[in-house]
Amino acid sequence: MTAPAEPLKIAYSPCPNDTFVFEAWAHGRVPGAPALDVTFADIDITNGMAERGEFDVLKVSYAVLPYVLDEYALLPCGGALGRGCGPLVLTREAGTDLAGRTVAVPSERSTAYLLFRLWAADTVPGGVGEVVVMPFHEIMPAVRDGKVDAGLVIHEARFTYQNYGLHKLADMGEHWERTTGLPIPLGAILAKRSLGEATLELLAESARASVRAAWDDPERSRPYVMEHAQEMDPAVADQHIGLYVNEFTADLGADGYAAVRGLLTRAAAEGLVPPLGPDALAFP
Known part of the structure; x- marks a missing residue:
């Protein structure tokens, strides 16, 4: 599978969980992965970017999915679901x-x-x-x-x-x-469907490999994490990573997909978001 010739434009937050997940990929240490052109933006900004169709790959809130899944596909990895971390x-x-x-x-x-x-x-x-x-x-x-x-x-x-x-x-x-009984769906990784099925598959493989590289050598990512964490205590950054980077980051799995569909189906029933189509979350 060949990586795209041009760097892909990606936007994710400067929060420790995102910089931890993407550090290896952003620094070219994931073999065969596409090069990335990284923009840092808080999730309320990236939600708007997705609704306007900007950027190839974005970290967004799961709540924005019903508005953007015609143009973007949900990657089955790289995002954030958790337990014990609700608002x-x-x-x-x-x-x-x-x-x-x-x-x-x-x-x-x-x-x-x-x-x-x-x-x-x-x-x-x-x-x-x-x-x-x-x-x-x-x-x-x-x-x-x-x-x-x-x-x-x-x-x-x-x-x-x-x-x-x-x-x-x-x-x-x-x-x-x-x-x-399900985890809380927080942040999703989306990629433009127009990139094509092969590239979407490569992006998912690259995100998984970047997560695993971060887990294998957490100290390697620390300078990048702390550079963007903005005055956050290193111990707090570690807690943040421990809470939001977990098995669902490597693979949504059955519980992850059930959590996402459950949240958005219940929200649609309350008139809060448009309903999802039956195949809206399918990948690629």
């Missing part, structure tokens, strides 16, 4: 009833948002009130200051919300795992 709903007062209340969220094109709406449909009679999109770093201060009644937060906020005097009302990941 939280935070409030100023413990046990706040969210019926009719205002909730701040960082994005409406995210797994976190879909999980929140599915949780609310199951547990908030009458539903929540207004949903306000605001930058992630503004959400906890807004809840603390009473500008909104609750906030949906992700990632490191799981460990810092107490600093704002806030309370955890619910863990969206716990609800999802308890009701489905």
Whole structure:
């Protein structure tokens, strides 16, 4: 299988899990893999890139898949699914009833948002009130200051919300795992279908080989990871990698595909995303 002559344009985040996964490939240490032209962008940016058909390969939120799978194929590896890493709903007062209340969220094109709406449909009679999109770093201060009644937060906020005097009302990941038994679908790797079946297969092989190279020699990737982690403590970066780079990164497998289809099917039933076609997740 011959690699494309020109470097493929790829966009992924500067987060430790992505730089860990792609380090070997980005530095030409995956034999036979296509060369990469890397752009770093947060996932809300890459979601928009995918919707506009930009870039050959992208790391996106699984929540954006129903909008882009006509043009892009889901690679069966390289992404992020996890357990015990779900988003939280935070409030100023413990046990706040969210019926009719205002909730701040960082994005409406995210797994976190879909999980929140599915949780609310199951547990908030009458539903929540207004949903306000605001930058992630503004959400906890807004809840603390009473500008909104609750906030949906992700990632490191799981460990810092107490600093704002806030309370955890619910863990969206716990609800999802308890009701489905499946991992939480977080980030997906997509590649343009127009690259052709052979290239898509090569991309999947290259992503798997890059993950395995990172696992075989974790120290080799550390300079690249820390260069882009921006002031993150190395121990925190290691925890981040340990949480989000796992067996599903090497291969989605039956549980991974069931988690993705389960999330998007439930979300479509709630009118949150367009329905998936029966073969939408098929690879290549």
